[in-house]
Amino acid sequence: AQSVTQLGSHVSVSEGALVLLRCNYSSSVPPYLFWYVQYPNQGLQLLLKYTTGATLVKGINGFEAEFKKSETSFHLTKPSAHMSDAAEYFCAVSVPTGRRALTFGSGTRLQVQP
Amino acid sequence: NAGVTQTPKFQVLKTGQSMTLQCAQDMNHNSMYWYRQDPGMGLRLIYYSASEGTTDKGEVPNGYNVSRLNKREFSLRLESAAPSQTSVYFCASSEGQGGTYEQYFGPGTRLTVT
Numbered sequence: 001a002q003s004v005t006q007l008g009s010h011v012s013v014s015e016g017a018l019v020l021l022r023c024n025y026s027s028s029v030p031p032y033l034f035w036y037v038q039y040p041n042q043g044l045q046l047l048l049k050y051t052t053g054a055t056l057v058k059g060i061n062g063f064e065a066e067f068k069k070s071e072t073s074f075h076l077t078k079p080s081a082h083m084s085d086a087a088e089y090f091c092a093v094s095v096p097t098g099r100r101a102l103t104f105g106s107g108t109r110l111q112v113q114p
Numbered sequence: 115n116a117g118v119t120q121t122p123k124f125q126v127l128k129t130g131q132s133m134t135l136q137c138a139q140d141m142n143h144n145s146m147y148w149y150r151q152d153p154g155m156g157l158r159l160i161y162y163s164a165s166e167g168t169t170d171k172g173e174v175p176n177g178y179n180v181s182r183l184n185k186r187e188f189s190l191r192l193e194s195a196a197p198s199q200t201s202v203y204f205c206a207s208s209e210g211q212g213g214t215y216e217q218y219f220g221p222g223t224r225l226t227v228t
Contacts, residue, residue, distance in 0.1 A: 004156075009154065032215050034216060036219075041222075042221060042222075043118075043204060043219040043220055043221045043222050044157075044204065044206075044219040045219075046216050046217075046218075049215070049216050051215060090156060090157070094215055096215070100145065100208065100210070100215060101147055101159045101162050101172060102147075102157070102159075102206075102217060103159075104156035104157045104158075105156050106154055106155055106156045107154075107156055
């Protein structure tokens with residue numbers, strides 16, 4: 001079975017500062033990894049994904065994440081935070097067999113201070 | 115394309131009442147999923163359907179039933195609602211076997227059981 005741990009349920013940064021949201025996963029087979037963003041009272045929107053190939057993946061809104069197998073991590077970064085980045089972010093893992101459902105972390109709420 | 119749509123957006127039930135949450139997708143996806151979101155717990159899989167005519171239990175299926183009515187529609191039924199089922203419910207879809215792995219989410223249904 002897969003699992004995801006997101007370190008820090010709340011992260012606060014200043015506008016223009018680096019955003020770093022941490023995600024570690026556990027999987028017995030090579031995983032597929034995702035970051036989703038959820039704005040208040042909305043559904044989840046895919047930010048980026050890693051399936052195979054290049055380990056540094058770029059997503060929408062200037063976000064990127066790097067798959068590090070040795071560290072079982074998939075941290076999300078953005079060089080310069082914008083007020084509009086304030087939202088909840090979920091890391092998720094899936095495997096390419098069976099149901100392919102997503103196993104989610106508990107989420108990190110990002111606050112951006114002016 | 116509307117993507118994934120869910121009805122209703124909000125619902126209040128009394129303990130013991132029943133209701134059906136509706137979900138439809140217009141992306142010709144094979145797989146569909148129901149998740150519930152509770153504070154601090156991320157999203158947890160209730161049921162999924164790999165293809166039309168098939169359904170299977172997820173992590174938290176107790177108290178729920180599903181119907182994959184056709185390729186587009188996947189409904190979730192609460193036969194006898196309980197306060198523990200107060201949650202936000204999300205439907206999602208993906209291409210499924212042989213396709214891409216990301217899931218697309220609906221806007222959610224906020225359910226309160228009193």
